[in-house]
Amino acid sequence: MDSFVAASKTVPLSRQVRGYIALTKPRIIELLLITTVPAMVVAKGGIPSLWKMAITVVGGTLAAGGANAVNMWFDRDIDAVMKRTQHRPLVTGDVTPTGALVFAVALEVVAFALLDLGDNFLSAVLALSAALFYIFIYTLWLKRSTSQNIVIGGAAGAVPVLVGWAAIQNNITVASLLMFLIIFLWTPPHFWALAFRYKEDYSKANVPMLPSVKSMRSTSVQIMAYTLVLTAVTLVLGPIAHLGALYDLAALALGLGFFAYSYRLYKTESPKVAMRVFSYSITYLMLLFIAMGVDVVVHHG
Template sequence: MLVAATPSLRSKVGAYVSLTKPQIIELLLVTTVPVQIVAARGIPSLWLIVTTVVGGTLAAGGAHAINMYVDRDIDALMARTRNRPLVTGVIEPRNALVFAIVLEVAAFALLWSTVNLLSAVLAVAACLFYVFVYTLWLKRTSTQNIVIGGAAGAVPVLIGWSSVTNSLDWAPVILFGVIFFWTPPHFWALAIKYKDDYAAADVPMMPVVADIRSTVRQMIAYTVVTWALTLLFAPVAGMGALYVVAATVLGAIFTYQAYRLLRDASYARAMRLFGWSITYVSLLFGAMALDQLVRSGF
């Protein structure tokens, strides 16, 4: 009788890291530090940046681990996710859940003790929203799952702002809207390629329940709203010309890329839009930080 090999310590650690979906966390944190710079009108203390980033990473990682715990049944049905550690059995479900809870507790404790209570509450609230509203409720029941559920991914901008000011204002709320409306075209571009996977798992992502052209028309609408909000952010937050030019050009390219998908509804074009959507956020928030650093004379 064949006996399954025991995973090495290295592979076990790697499996726990993969539970946190580090590639998604990286994208979330790209938005946090630039917002801290805007809120501080310069570079805040290195200690504040580090503790906020670490706390945010722990909170997002815990939320993603719970998501994998809940979705392990449908992950087994999709080619894109069938090698996740809870599907392969490298990690036991109970251990994954305990790991996730420990991350959330650690995130709250770290942010409360080193940043402020508001940031800690926002981080844990984002986790609860992601788990209970998106994962447990909307993902398997509604075509608007990623639209509404995407609000959890927009919370890091609020955390970045509150970590510096210990308050919220219209500027971070508008940035919340930027990420909220950016999420559907970003995620649906990926879902277009993997729509057969979602169909096999009976997950009603928009590209599964609607034809691609109808989905892309909605994506274009979301990119236009995103573009408009990035421009609205300029006067509300007192941004300079560098940011305004960047937001104008980047938004135009984002909208054009979505329009090209309407003309060429291929998987390759969808993945180009997906890749650009990540570049878009990175460049937009990078320009935001650079604008403030230049104006503050850094």
């Protein structure tokens, strides 16, 4: 802790605060939480109480933020090598390694208590298990050892829908598992499209992200395959979760759009097109889950 105290004297408080916020990777969390609330709406068959949504969103945010902070703590060596991550707070010294770890553990403890007391034990366990999976399975093991790292590691990012569902129903159902599978299948094409832009970075850091170890053609074929399977699963969810035509049409249109973008990447092998695939993937996930929530409200409102 001495190093932390010493660092706090030299780094302005405002920069430290910004550093701690940056440790949680807030932009990634935003995207995951966009999926949590619609999952709660589908589980409820209507709009849950604002209190229930707030508890679940805040608890999920803290749990994911703690996991992301440990990820940055462990990856600070490769973050210093990669251009994309050279401004992260542990690389710049705005936050110390000890400070980051203490912060991460505190977030996980508060998240578990909040979800356990405010929702139920199942939602708290799910959120903590996602954090532990992300830390121990993805960050400490898979990320540096296999090009399938994001395929398996992406499971952690798919758990927030299960947390949202469990917060309402206190169980796990086929419908909630299909939502989990949607995000699980969405993660590789989403991340690989971004990784095209930074493949030299990953190579320099010896991280075997698929675009840095396989050709663009090979990776784009896998992206296309994932978008097709993803679209099929989104269409299966409709009848299982008792969603209507509004959701079905949205799922089909968004899925065809995702495939069209990935096919264009396959044809052009262009990094610019890869970034368009990445941007579209974010829009895709947001609109798909919004369509779920809207469909439920329209039918039950």
